Amino acid sequence: MNGVEFRYLTDGEVRQRAPEIWQVYDAIFGDQSSYDDWLDGMLLRHAARDHFRFSAALDGDAIVGISWGYLGAPGQYYTESVRAAIGDAAADLWQPAFEIVELGLLPAYRGSGNGRTLLRHLLDGIDERVMLSTWDDDTDPAVRLYLSEGWHRIGTHPKADGSRPMQIMGRPRGGGPQLRKD
Ligand SMILES: CC(C)(COP(=O)(O)OP(=O)(O)OC[C@H]1O[C@@H](n2cnc3c(N)ncnc32)[C@H](O)[C@@H]1OP(=O)(O)O)[C@@H](O)C(=O)NCCC(=O)NCCS
Numbered sequence: 372m373n374g375v376e377f378r379y380l381t382d383g384e385v386r387q388r389a390p391e392i393w394q395v396y397d398a399i400f401g402d403q404s405s406y407d408d409w410l411d412g413m414l415l416r417h418a419a420r421d422h423f424r425f426s427a428a429l430d431g432d433a434i435v436g437i438s439w440g441y442l443g444a445p446g447q448y449y450t451e452s453v454r455a456a457i458g459d460a461a462a463d464l465w466q467p468a469f470e471i472v473e474l475g476l477l478p479a480y481r482g483s484g485n486g487r488t489l490l491r492h493l494l495d496g497i498d499e500r501v502m503l504s505t506w507d508d509d510t511d512p513a514v515r516l517y518l519s520e521g522w523h524r525i526g527t528h529p530k531a532d533g534s535r536p537m538q539i540m541g542r543p544r545g546g547g548p549q550l551r552k553d
Pocket residue numbers: 399473474475476477480481482483484485486487488503504505506510511512513515516519
């Protein structure tokens with residue numbers, strides 16, 4: 372698909388456009404029980420965290436891809452789950468990290484470079500360590516993307532709902548592609 376643009380949504384836009392973000396999220400991931408649970412339990416909870424950033428792929432004014440993350444902190448579920456999985460010594464090397472929560476595009480917009488652009492846009496200017504959890508399958512498109520962007524596997528832990536193991540991947544400080552400094 373041509374004509375896709377990438378831009379950060381302000382906190383106000385994230386709140387205002389939450390129903391549209393949900394529709395995209397649900398079409399891509401389909402793993403949350405309801406809009407209300409997702410809104411309060413994920414999107415707005417994350418939006419309140421340090422250095423929250425939301426990057427959207429837009430076709431015209433329509434959101435067709437979403438990604439967001441924040442700087443993790445002790446006491447948060449994900450930060451502690453990673454620490455328990457990789458141990459204190461490794462966690463002390465990897466944390467604090469910018470934690471990517473979601474990255475995804477509607478199916479019609481995949482396979483033409485939009486995913487890589489969205490990932491780079493989300494991380495533009497972030498020199499901090501970066502971390503996420505994804506499928507424990509090195510043939511998965513997302514894993515291929517992260518590997519090709521200088522990420523590597525640092526451990527495994529259970530998915531939050533306990534349904535399957537997830538691969539923890541990280542990009543070291545300054546270890547990604549050249550970042551814009553303007
Ligand atoms: C992961 C995702 C965002 C990639 O977006 P995309 O626009 O298809 O990816 P791109 O076209 O930018 O491709 C970037 C790289 O991803 C990998 N990739 C993309 N599609 C792939 C496929 N079908 N099979 C294997 N690798 C693939 C390749 O490494 C590719 O680089 P290359 O083109 O140089 O080979 C997209 O597949 C998606 O939304 N998936 C569903 C949601 C998801 O799983 N998100 C990750 C959660 S952590």
